[in-house]
Amino acid sequence: MPDHESSADARERERLHLLDCSMLLDTPASEEFDQITRLASQIFDMPVSLVTFVDADRQWFKSRLGFPLAQTDRASSFCTHVVETADVMVVEDTALDPRFERNVLVTGEPYIRFYAGAPLRLDSGHVLGSLCVLDHRPRTFSPQQCDQLATLARMTMAHIELHQRAGRVNAVTRLPNRTQLFEDLRGRPAGTPSALMMVEIMDHERMLAESRAVGSEPLESLTIAFAARLRQLVGRSVTIYHVGEMRFCLEPDGNTHAQREAFAVQAVATLGGPMAFDGRAIELAPMAGLVEFDAGAIRPSDALRMASAALHSGLGSGAAFAWHDAALDASHRRAYRLMREISPALARGELRLVYQPKLNLRAGAFTGVESLARWRHPELGDVSPGEFIPLVESGALIHEFTRWVLRTALEQLARWHAQGIELTMAVNVSSRNLEEASFVRDVRATCAVAGVDPRYLHVECTENAVMTSARTQAALEEIRAMGAQISLDDFGMGYSNLACLRRLPVELLKLDQSLVQPIDSDSRAWLLVQSLISMGHSLGYRILAEGVETREAFKMLAGAGCDAVQGYYLSRPLEADAIPGFLRLPLPEWET
Structure with a gap:
């Protein structure tokens, strides 16, 4: 053991080794464990019951009843406290407990309000995880119930120890496992x-x-x-x-x-x-x-x-x-690390929003900005949005993340409005946001709390997002009815279905930067963009071109009747406090 390793670190290393040897992590569901969670749920009249194992960076559920996630990061785990104390832990109201009141599993789905967990303890005293029961409302839990939960946890450990004694040969092939x-x-x-x-x-x-x-x-x-x-x-x-x-x-x-x-x-x-x-x-x-x-x-x-x-x-x-492939493996491990650290990073304030101005060529002024997330990791440095945004969108964190973006962006917009800077704010949302039952209600409430009229909010979503289901289209209709504007992002990327498009409450089409960037050097690209602008106008849409990086491209788009432009030629994404000064700068010249 290294000289600098504390006794607690050494014991945790031993615990993780024993957990690894248990051969239970990432194994298929098992009826013998599912019987225990069903029994626990019935005994305590709880909607959720779990058998959890706490790994180095995550908690994984061997059996789960009434719980939507297969695992969570360890930072948001209740059961890690049971591992550390090696005793039954009861939290009768998580919203009143300073340890958990800001926990993402409390403030967001699955909205845990009650927790009781008993340790899954080896004879050595090491705790592998817990048997726990949860509820979505505050509850009381008597000493007798604590004893019953501990007894069920010991039954669970008996199953685990039997598994370890007998589990060296595959039951089907009789080969070593x-x-x-x-x-x-x-x-x-x-x-x-x-x-x-x-x-x-x-x-x-x-x-x-x-x-x-x-x-x-x-x-x-x-x-x-x-x-x-x-x-x-x-x-x-x-x-x-x-x-x-x-x-x-x-x-x-x-x-x-x-x-x-x-x-x-x-x-x-x-x-x-x-x-x-x-x-x-x-x-x-x-x-x-x-x-x-x-x-x-x-x-x-x-x-x-x-x-x-x-x-x-x-x-x-x-x-x-x-x-x-070591490089590919490192990439996968980095992606996994980022995915499990995004939620704690939000809580620590490592993520922030920057704002890219959008020039309204009809009004002759910068009338709006797009909010864009940035992450400065304390060890990895700046993490590209192209790397972490897809991870956010693929997991359960998308709902918490989008709520944070909405709240932060609209609070900033309210501050600008108070200074007399009348801008609109664009926020990107995904299909999973639009499919969430509470999303429209959350948008309305966030606007109200921030004191921002919804007509200053622009909701941007991609073509493939809005065309996934009737629910996403209905959500857009409700958001539009509030007064917010709907923009179709990355237009022209290959998902276009004009028959569906005309039924959507979309007012603005954002031409994807991959189409816009080559127009000053590729005549076919320019012809395509001109056609899209003309077609969009004929269908009643306004057109914004993003990815405008050169003066020549800017002038070409303005001359073609594009309604608005956005890109590095005009401005990179800016910190919030830089926006007022930027708006005082002279506008670029163009001809229409």
Whole structure:
């Protein structure tokens, strides 16, 4: 143990190691655990019951009843407090507890107001996670109920310990499983050059389709037959591990990179081909992922993760096998880190808004700005919006994030209005925002609290966002009815459906910068933009061109009758306090 490591840090390191050895993280749902959460929910009359495991950076739910998320970041976890205290914890009203009143799981979905959790404690005293019950309203919880919850937690641990004692062989193929693989890798002398190859019989989507069609038994028979084919290929001297429903691992033959690659090529070719399945023959095209490493240099779980990542990269490229790509792996791990740190970053004030002015060519003035999020990470520095915004949009955080943007942008707009600076404010929203039942109500309430008339709010959304469902279109109609303007962002990017477009309450089309930027050097691009401006006007829309970066492009757009422009030629996105000074600068000249 390093000299500087505290006893608490050492114990946490031991706890995480024991959690890793439990082989429970990221495993499929299990009826034996689901029975416990159902029982807990019934006993305590609670809508939510969870079996949670607290990892280094997240809490993951082995069983969840009445809860929409499969995992959360550890920073927002209630159960991490149970891990730290190793005792039953009850929070009768989260909104009144200073530890949790600003927690994203309290202020946003799933709106936790009551929590009670009991530790899942090993004989060593280390706590892996908790059995907890939640409610969406404040509750009381008696000492007797605390004892009952602790008893259920001990029952859960009995299941876990039974799983650990019996869980070294796959029940279907009787091959060593992931637990045994990890133990065998740990037993290798440090520094031993090693390699791991993961083979998948068929991709997950195809497996699910087959399972829906014929059930699990034919798939199990197929898996057993494939294991026999794999054994025939490698012989009895090589250990084969069954590490997933249709995934196997082994050490590839050979001592060099080239030899191992040759083995992988031969393996996927030999293992493929027709195989009997549910009374018919199906064609198998197995895939493989390989990773090389020195024993002891990485955790066994990381070796398996890297082999899995290599397999997935091969799937993405259409290759039958692929080597682990360290750069791609680092990119995935960075994306995961950013995704779990965005919510805490919001709470810490690391994210801010900047504002890009929009020039109204009809009015001859800058009449609006677009709000754009920026993130300065304390360790990673400035994180590109192109990197973190897609992560926000793909997860549950999109709702909290958009509420923050709306609140921050409209509060700033109110301050400008108080100074006599009458601008409009554009805010970007996603299809998931528009599908949220409370979104329109949130927009109306945020305008009211900020003291901003909704007609100064411009809601920007992409073409693919507004055309996803009737609910998104209805939400836009309601927002438009408030007086806000609806703008279609990234117009011309390929999603356009003019038949749908004419039914939307859209007033302004924003030509995507990929169309606008080349117009001063590409005659075909310019012809396309001119056509879009003309078509938009003929359909009754105003047109804004974004991505205007040169004087020549600016003059061309103004001459073509474009209604408004936005881009670096006019101004980069500015901090809020720079906007008043910018508006006092002389306007660029143009001819219409």
